[in-house]
Amino acid sequence: MLFDGILEGLLISEEDDGGDIALATDFYELTMAAAYYYSSCNQKDIKKNAIFEMFIRKLPANRSYLVATGLEQAVHFLMKIKFNDKHISYLKSLEAFKNVGQDFFEYIKRFKFTGTVWAVPEGTVLFPNEPIIRIEAPIIEAQIVETYILSTINFQSLIATKASRIVTAAKGKPIIEFGSRRAHGPQAGLLAARASYIGGCVGTSNALAGYKLGIPLFGTMAHSFIMSFEKEEEALKQFTKVFPSGFLLVDTYDSIAAVKKIIRLGIHTNGIRLDSGDLDYISTESRRLLDNAGYTGTKIMATGDLNEYIIRDLVDISAPIDSFGVGTELSTSRDDPAMNGVYKLVAVRIHHTLEAGKKKRIDDKISYKIKTSLGKKTYPGPKQIRRIIENDKIKKDVIVLEGEKEIPDGLGVPLLRKLFDKGNLLCRMPSIKEIQRYHLQQMDLLPSRFKKLDSTPGRFPVIHSEKLKAITQKFKPR
Amino acid sequence: MLFDGILEGLLISEEDDGGDIALATDFYELTMAAAYYYSSCNQKDIKKNAIFEMFIRKLPANRSYLVATGLEQAVHFLMKIKFNDKHISYLKSLEAFKNVGQDFFEYIKRFKFTGTVWAVPEGTVLFPNEPIIRIEAPIIEAQIVETYILSTINFQSLIATKASRIVTAAKGKPIIEFGSRRAHGPQAGLLAARASYIGGCVGTSNALAGYKLGIPLFGTMAHSFIMSFEKEEEALKQFTKVFPSGFLLVDTYDSIAAVKKIIRLGIHTNGIRLDSGDLDYISTESRRLLDNAGYTGTKIMATGDLNEYIIRDLVDISAPIDSFGVGTELSTSRDDPAMNGVYKLVAVRIHHTLEAGKKKRIDDKISYKIKTSLGKKTYPGPKQIRRIIENDKIKKDVIVLEGEKEIPDGLGVPLLRKLFDKGNLLCRMPSIKEIQRYHLQQMDLLPSRFKKLDSTPGRFPVIHSEKLKAITQKFKPR
Numbered sequence: 039m040l041f042d043g044i045l046e047g048l049l050i051s052e053e054d055d056g057g058d059i060a061l062a063t064d065f066y067e068l069t070m071a072a073a074y075y076y077s078s079c080n081q082k083d084i085k086k087n088a089i090f091e092m093f094i095r096k097l098p099a100n101r102s103y104l105v106a107t108g109l110e111q112a113v114h115f116l117m118k119i120k121f122n123d124k125h126i127s128y129l130k131s132l133e134a135f136k137n138v139g140q141d142f143f144e145y146i147k148r149f150k151f152t153g154t155v156w157a158v159p160e161g162t163v164l165f166p167n168e169p170i171i172r173i174e175a176p177i178i179e180a181q182i183v184e185t186y187i188l189s190t191i192n193f194q195s196l197i198a199t200k201a202s203r204i205v206t207a208a209k210g211k212p213i214i215e216f217g218s219r220r221a222h223g224p225q226a227g228l229l230a231a232r233a234s235y236i237g238g239c240v241g242t243s244n245a246l247a248g249y250k251l252g253i254p255l256f257g258t259m260a261h262s263f264i265m266s267f268e269k270e271e272e273a274l275k276q277f278t279k280v281f282p283s284g285f286l287l288v289d290t291y292d293s294i295a296a297v298k299k300i301i302r303l304g305i306h307t308n309g310i311r312l313d314s315g316d317l318d319y320i321s322t323e324s325r326r327l328l329d330n331a332g333y334t335g336t337k338i339m340a341t342g343d344l345n346e347y348i349i350r351d352l353v354d355i356s357a358p359i360d361s362f363g364v365g366t367e368l369s370t371s372r373d374d375p376a377m378n379g380v381y382k383l384v385a386v387r388i389h390h391t392l393e394a395g396k397k398k399r400i401d402d403k404i405s406y407k408i409k410t411s412l413g414k415k416t417y418p419g420p421k422q423i424r425r426i427i428e429n430d431k432i433k434k435d436v437i438v439l440e441g442e443k444e445i446p447d448g449l450g451v452p453l454l455r456k457l458f459d460k461g462n463l464l465c466r467m468p469s470i471k472e473i474q475r476y477h478l479q480q481m482d483l484l485p486s487r488f489k490k491l492d493s494t495p496g497r498f499p500v501i502h503s504e505k506l507k508a509i510t511q512k513f514k515p516r
Numbered sequence: 517m518l519f520d521g522i523l524e525g526l527l528i529s530e531e532d533d534g535g536d537i538a539l540a541t542d543f544y545e546l547t548m549a550a551a552y553y554y555s556s557c558n559q560k561d562i563k564k565n566a567i568f569e570m571f572i573r574k575l576p577a578n579r580s581y582l583v584a585t586g587l588e589q590a591v592h593f594l595m596k597i598k599f600n601d602k603h604i605s606y607l608k609s610l611e612a613f614k615n616v617g618q619d620f621f622e623y624i625k626r627f628k629f630t631g632t633v634w635a636v637p638e639g640t641v642l643f644p645n646e647p648i649i650r651i652e653a654p655i656i657e658a659q660i661v662e663t664y665i666l667s668t669i670n671f672q673s674l675i676a677t678k679a680s681r682i683v684t685a686a687k688g689k690p691i692i693e694f695g696s697r698r699a700h701g702p703q704a705g706l707l708a709a710r711a712s713y714i715g716g717c718v719g720t721s722n723a724l725a726g727y728k729l730g731i732p733l734f735g736t737m738a739h740s741f742i743m744s745f746e747k748e749e750e751a752l753k754q755f756t757k758v759f760p761s762g763f764l765l766v767d768t769y770d771s772i773a774a775v776k777k778i779i780r781l782g783i784h785t786n787g788i789r790l791d792s793g794d795l796d797y798i799s800t801e802s803r804r805l806l807d808n809a810g811y812t813g814t815k816i817m818a819t820g821d822l823n824e825y826i827i828r829d830l831v832d833i834s835a836p837i838d839s840f841g842v843g844t845e846l847s848t849s850r851d852d853p854a855m856n857g858v859y860k861l862v863a864v865r866i867h868h869t870l871e872a873g874k875k876k877r878i879d880d881k882i883s884y885k886i887k888t889s890l891g892k893k894t895y896p897g898p899k900q901i902r903r904i905i906e907n908d909k910i911k912k913d914v915i916v917l918e919g920e921k922e923i924p925d926g927l928g929v930p931l932l933r934k935l936f937d938k939g940n941l942l943c944r945m946p947s948i949k950e951i952q953r954y955h956l957q958q959m960d961l962l963p964s965r966f967k968k969l970d971s972t973p974g975r976f977p978v979i980h981s982e983k984l985k986a987i988t989q990k991f992k993p994r
Contacts, residue, residue, distance in 0.1 A: 061724040062702040064694070066735030068723060069759055073741065077754040088744060128727045134735075137758060177744055184738070188697035189705055196700075216542070219666035220854045222674075224540040225703035227667055245546060246539040249606045257544030257612075260662070262861035263551065265885045266566060266655055276555040280615060281547055289889045314889040366854045375853035376698045376844045383740035407743045411767045411792040 056118035060149075061125055063185040068129065071178045072138045075145060087153075088177035089385040089420045090184070091169040092191060098199070098374035102488040102495055105202050105477060106162045106170045107233045108194030109457075110467050112187045116151045117463065119183065123147075151179050152461035156440075156454040158423070159468070161198070161236050161477030163484050164453075165498040168435060169421050170195070170379070172454060174387070184381045193226065194233040196377035200346075200368055201237025202481065206489050207346040209353050212361040214256045215242040216341060217369025230369040236473050238481070243363075251470055256363070258285035258311045258339070265290060271299050278305050285309040285339055288324075297324045301331040309337035309360070317342070318357040325358040339363060345372070346491050382416045383407045408513045417502065417510055424450030431485050438503040534596035538627075539603055541663040546607065549656045550616045553623060565631075566655035567863040567898045568662070569647040570669060576677070576852035580966040580973055583680050583955060584640045584648045585711045586672030587935075588945050590665045594629045595941065597661065601625075629657050633936035634918075636901070637946070639676070639714050639955030640931060641962050643976040646913060647899050648673070648857070650932060652865070662859045671704070672711040674855035678824075678846055679715025680959065684967050685824040687831050690718040690839040692734045694819060695847025708847040714951050716959070721841075729948055734841070736763035736789045736817070743768060749777050756783050763787040763817055766802070775802045779809040787815035787838070795820070796835040803836035817841060823850070824969050860894045861885045886991045895980065895988055902928030909963045916981040 094104055126143050129135050153175025164170065170191060173180050205213050215234035218227035231247035241254035248255040259277055264287060267273040274286050274296075286307045288296035293312055300307060310328075312320050317340050328336050340352070341363035349362050366372055386405045406418035420440040426433045426449065436450055457464060468476070487495055502510075572582055604621050607613050631653025642648065648669060651658050683691050693712035696705035709725035719732035726733040737755055742765060745751040752764050752774075766774035766788045778785060788806075790798050795818045806814050818830070819841035827840050844850055864883045884896035898918040904911045904927065914928055935942060946954070965973055980988075 058724055058727065059702070061727050062696075062705065063723050064696055064721040064735060065723045065726065065733040066721065066737055069735055069762065070737055070741045070755075073737070073755045073758045074744070076758050077745075086744070088740070090740065125727065132726075132733065134733070134759060134761070137760065181738070181740060184740075185697050185705075186702060189699060189702050192698055193700045193704070218540075218542055219663050219859075220670055220856070221667060222671045222700035222704040222848070222853075223707045224537070224664060224667050226671070226700040227540065227663075229701045243542040243544060245541050245543045246536055248543065248610075249536065249539050249603065255543040255610065255612070257542060257547055259544055259548055259551070260659070261887050261889070262566070262568065262659060262662075262859075263548045265861045265887060266552070266564070266864055267555075268883070277548075277551045280551045280554050281612060282615065283612070284547065291888050366856070370700070370853045372852075372854055374850075375700075375848045376850055378698070378844070381697075381740075383743045386744055405746070409739050409743060410769050411739070 056120040058125070059115060059186070060119045060121050062189075063182065067182045067184055069134060071146070071182050072135070072142050074178045074181065075142050085389040086177050087174055087387040087389070088180040088383055089172065089174045089387065090180050090381050091172045091384050091421065092187060092379055092381045093167050093169050094164070094195070094377060094379050095166060096378055097166055097494070098196065098371065098377060100373070100492050100494060101199055101203070102490065102498075103163050103165060103199070103484060104195055104377065105198035105237055106158050106164050106191070106195055107160050107198035107236050108191035108229075109157055109160045109171065111190040111194070111229070112171065113457065113463065113467060115186045115190070116155065116183060116458065119149070119151055121146045121149055149179070149182075150461065151175065151183065151458075153179055153458060154456070154460065155458035157457050158453045159455065159473070159476060161473045161480060162453060163432075163477075163480040164423075165435065165500045167417070168423050168437065168500060169454060172420055174420070177386070188379055188381050190229070192377040192379040194229055194236075195379070196371045196375070197230045197233035197369065198237035198477070199377070200371040201234040201239050202477070203491060204346045204349060204362075204364055204368060205238035206481070207350040207353065207491060208362060211353065211359070212240040213238070213349075214361060214363045215239045215244070215368055216363040217365040217367075218244045220366040221369040227369065232470065234368055235470060236477055238474065238478060253470065259287045261287065261290045263287075270296060271303055274300060274305055275303060278307055283308045285311050285337075287311045287313060289313045289315065293320045294323055294327070297327050301327060301333065306333065307336055309339055311339045311341060311363070312359075313342045317352060317359065318355055321357045321359045337361065341365065343367065350491060382409060384416065384421070385419050406509055406513075408510065410513065417506060418513065419506065419509060421506070423453040425453055426450045427483060430483065432483050432499060434499040434501060436501055436503055437506060439506055439509070442503055442505055534598040536603070537593060537664070538597045538599050540667075541660065545660045545662055547612060549624070549660050550613070550620050552656045552659065553620050563867040564655050565652055565865040565867070566658040566861055567650065567652045567865065568658050568859050569650045569862050569899065570665060570857055570859045571645050571647050572642070572673070572855060572857050573644060574856055575644055575972070576674065576849065576855060578851070578970050578972060579677055579681070580968065580976075581641050581643060581677070581962060582673055582855065583676035583715055584636050584642050584669070584673055585638050585676035585714050586669035586707075587635050587638045587649065589668040589672070589707070590649065591935065591941065591945060593664045593668070594633065594661060594936065597627070597629055599624045599627055627657070627660075628939065629653065629661065629936075630939035631657055631936060632934070632938065634932040635935050636931045637933065637951070637954060639951045639958060641910075641955075641958040642901075642931075643913065643978045645895070646901050646915065646978060647932060650898055652898070655864070666857055666859050668707070670855040670857040672707055672714075673857070674849045674853070675708045675711035675847065676715035676955070677855070678849040679712040679717050680955070681969060682824045682827060682840075682842055682846060683716035684959070685828040685831065685969060686840060689831065689837070691716070691827075692839065692841045693717045693720040693722070693846055694841040695843040695845075696722045698844040699847040705847065710948065712846055713948060714955055716952065716956060731948065737765045739765065739768045741765075748774060749781055752778060752783055753781060756785055761786045763789050763815075765789045765791060767791045767793060771798045772801055772805070775805050779805060779811065784811065785814055787817055789817045789819060789841070790837075791820045795830060795837065796833060799835045799837045815839065819843065821845065828969060860887060862894065862899070863897050884987055884991075886988065888991070895984060896991065897984065897987060899984070901931040903931055904928045905961060908961065910961050910977060912977040912979060914979055914981055915984060917984055917987070920981055920983055
C-alpha cells in the first residue's frame with residue numbers, strides 16, 4: 039500500500055480522477071499559467087524549469103520551533119491534479135480568459151505534474167526560513183501547485199506544532215484531540231486530528247480520523263445524554279450498561295454530587311470527565327471520594343477550553359488528572375491560528391536546445407532568484423538543510439546550496455529527501471504511527487530552551503553557508 | 517435545482533451516497549447512539565423525541581453581532597447522512613463497541629434523518645444566546661448530527677462575521693477574499709470564500725468557489741511571475757499581452773520604480789497591486805504618477821496582512837486605494853479564530869402509546885431541559901426569536917417559547933423558519949447572491965452602535981419572554 043490511510047474523498051469526486059482538487063487553488067495560479075504558456079518559457083528551443091521552496095517566514099506567537107506536517111496530502115495532490123472538461127469549460131467561460139487561445143486549454147487538459155520534489159519527512163522539527171519542501175518542475179507546473187501545497191502544509195504544521203506544545207506541557211500525561219466542532223469545517227476537523235496525532239496526542243474524537251487513518255478514538259458522553267433522562271443516576275447507569283469501559287461526564291448539574299452518585303450506585307466506571315469549574319479542586323475532591331470508596335482504578339479526564347498553559351499549571355500543582363481532552367484551542371491553534379508559510383521562486387534553470395530534432399542540450403544555466411520587498415527578502419537558490427547533532431541534541435542547522443561542496447558529507451544530516459523524480463513518487467509514505475514516532479524522536483533532539491511555552495529564544499540555531507551568503511549579497515534590487 | 521452550487525465532493529466519495537460524511541463526527545455521538553438505543557427511548561411503548569438548539573454562547577473578541585452562515589451545508593448533511601457497510605464493520609471492530617449487539621448495527625444501517633428543523637436564514641444578523649437552528653427528531657438522530665452541524669455553522673458564521681466587519685470598515689470600497697493558502701486546509705479555503713461572499717465581499721481568489729458556487733473570481737499575479745523573468749519590464753509586458761484587463765503586482769523589487777516602468781512602457785493596465793510597505797505613501801505616490809501620465813483609469817488594489825483596523829485607517833486618511841484583498845486575517849478570523857457555538861438539549865417530547873397495534877397516543881408530554889454547570893447555564897424549551905423593528909432598525913429581539921401566546925403574531929418578525937418536516941426539505945435553498953443581498957439588508961437594520969470595530973456594547977438588544985424566564989427559574993440543580 040502506497041499510503042497508509044490516504045484522505046481520499048476529500049475534494050475528490052465520484053470520478054476518482056482527482057475530482058475538483060485542481061481548482062482548489064488561487065485563480066491567479068491559472069492566469070499566470072496562461073501567461074507563462076505564452077511567454078518565452080514555451081518557446082521550442084528553451085525549456086524553463088522553476089525551483090520553488092516553501093518555508094515559514096515567522097513562527098506563530100510564542101513558538102520556538104515548528105513541526106513540518108501535511109506532506110502526505112501534498113503528495114496526494116501532486117499525483118492527482120488533473121483538469122477535466124468541465125473545469126476547462128468553466129475557465130473558458132470567464133471574461134478573464136477571453137484572450138487565451140485553444141492551445142493553452144489543450145495544454146491544461148493534458149496537464150500533469152512531472153517535477154522533482156525534495157521535502158523533509160513529516161514530523162520534522164524545523165525553524166523559520168528552513169525549506170520544508172522544494173519543487174523543481176516546468177514553471178507552469180511548479181507554479182500551479184502553490185496554493186494547495188501551502189494550504190495543506192501550513193494548516194497541518196500549525197496544528198502539529200500546537201499539539202506538540204500541549205504534549206510537552208502535559209509532561210507525559212496523555213492528550214486527546216477533541217476539537218472537531220470548532221475546527222474550520224469538517225475537513226479541517228479530520229486534518230486537525232491527523233496533525234495532532236503526529237504532534238504527540240494519543241488519539242482523537244474524530245470518528246473519520248479513526249476510520250480513514252487508524253488513529254485511536256476516544257469519547258465520553260455529552261451533557262445532552264445526561265439531560266435526556268429524568269434523573270442523572272439513570273443516565274449514568276444506562277450508559278455504563280452498554281459501555282462498561284466508558285467515561286462518565288459528571289458536571290451537567292454538580293460534579294461532586296455526580297461523583298457521589300456514581301459511588302452510591304456502585305458503578306465501577308473506567309473514568310470520569312470533568313468539563314467545568316475549578317479543575318484542581320474538583321479533581322482533588324473527586325480523587326479523594328473515589329479512593330476512599332475503593333475506586334482507585336477510576337481515571338479522571340479533564341476538558342473544557344484547555345490549552346498548554348492551563349495544562350502546565352494543573353500538572354505543576356499535581357492536580358490528580360490522568361488525561362486531558364483539548365478541543366477548540368488545539369483544532370484552531372486559537373492563540374495564533376495561522377502558519378505563515380510562503381512558496382517562493384528561488385531559481386530558474388534554463389535548458390537551451392540547439393538543432394531542433396537532434397535535441398542537443400548546449401546550456402543548462404541556473405539563474406538564482408530573490409525577492410527584495412521590504413521585510414520579505416528571500417534567500418536564492420535550491421537549498422538543503424544540514425543538521426548537526428552534538429550530545430544527542432541539535433547543535434545547529436546549516437542551510438547550504440544543494441550540492442554545495444564546502445560542507446563535507448559527514449558534516450550534518452541532510453534533512454530534505456528526494457520524494458519525486460520526474461513526476462514519479464520514489465518511496466512509500468510512512469504510516470501515521472511511524473510519523474508520530476519520528477516526531478517524538480525529533481523532540482528528544484530539541485534542546486530544552488526551545489520547548490519553553492511562553493517565550494521565544496533570542497535566536498534560532500540556524501546559519502547559512504558562506505557560499506549562500508555570498509550569493510545573496512550579490513543581489514541588488516532592480 | 518434544489519441547491520445553487522452545492523458543495524458536493526467535499527467528504528463525499530465516489531458512491532455519491534453521502535460518502536463518509538456520517539463519520540465526520542465526534543466518536544461519542546456514536547457511542548451515545550448505542551446507549552440511547554438500549555435505553556428506554558427504544559422501548560416500544562415510548563417514543564422519545566429530543567429538541568436541540570444551536571446558539572453562540574459568547575461572541576469572538578470585539579464582535580457585537582454574528583452572521584449566521586453554513587446552513588446549506590448543514591441541510592446537505594441532514595439529507596445525505598448514511599452509514600454504509602464499511603463504516604459499520606469499522607465500528608464493530610472497535611473495542612468500545614464489543615458489548616453492542618447486532619440489532620443496533622442494523623438500526624444504524626437503516627439510519628436516516630427524519631426530523632423537523634427550524635433555522636434562521638443564512639446571512640441573518642444575530643446576538644449571543646439566540647437559536648440559529650433547532651432540531652427535533654428521535655433522540656439518536658438529533659444527537660448524532662451535532663458535530664457536523666456545529667462544525668459547518670461555527671466556521672462559516674465565524675468567517676461571515678469577520679467579512680462583514682471588514683466590509684463595514686471599507687465604507688463601500690470592495691473587499692476580495694484572498695486567504696485560501698492560510699485557510700485551515702483546502703475545504704476551509706472554499707468554505708471561507710463562501711462565507712466571505714455572504715458577509716459582503718465582492719469575490720474571492722478561490723477558483724473552486726467560482727466553479728462550484730458561482731462566486732466572482734479575482735486574481736492578479738505572484739511575485740514569482742515577475743521573478744521568473746530576467747527583467748521586471750518583460751514580465752509586466754508578457755502578462756498584459758495575455759491579460760490586458762489584469763492587475764500588475766508592483767512590489768517585487770520596488771513599488772514606485774515598477775509604477776514608473778509601467779508608465780514608461782505604455783502599459784495601460786487595468787490596475788496595480790501593492791503588497792508591502794507603507795500603503796498610504798505608496799498608493800498616494802502611485803496615484804500621482806499614474807494620474808500625471810494620464811492613467812486615470814488604472815485602479816490601485818492593496819493587499820498584505822490587511823484586516824478591518826488597517827483598512828479603516830487607510831480609508832479614514834483617504835489613501836487612494838480602490839479595493840482591498842484580504843487573506844490570512846479573513847480566512848482564519850485571525851484575531852479570534854473560534855465561534856463557540858454549542859448544541860444543547862432544550863426539551864424532550866415523549867409520546868406514550870397504549871394498546872400496541874392500535875397506536876393510540878395517550879400522552880404527548882414535553883419535558884424542558886436545562887444545564888446548570890457553572891457559567892454554562894442554558895434556557896429550556898424550543899424557542900423562537902421575534903425581532904422588533906422600529907424606524908427601520910432592530911429595536912429588540914424577544915426570545916419566546918415556540919408557540920407562545922402572550923406575544924401577538926403582529927409583534928415582531930419570527931426569525932426561525934421551518935426547513936424540514938419529518939425529514940423532508942420544505943423549500944428551495946436560496947442562491948448565494950440572494951443570501952448576500954439578504955445579509956446586506958440585515959446590516960441596514962443593525963443600529964450603528966453594533967457596528968463599532970473595537971468595542972462591544974454593554975448589552976445586546978435581546979430579552980426573554982416572561983414565560984421563558986418563569987420556566988427557567990423553576991429549575992434547580994439536581
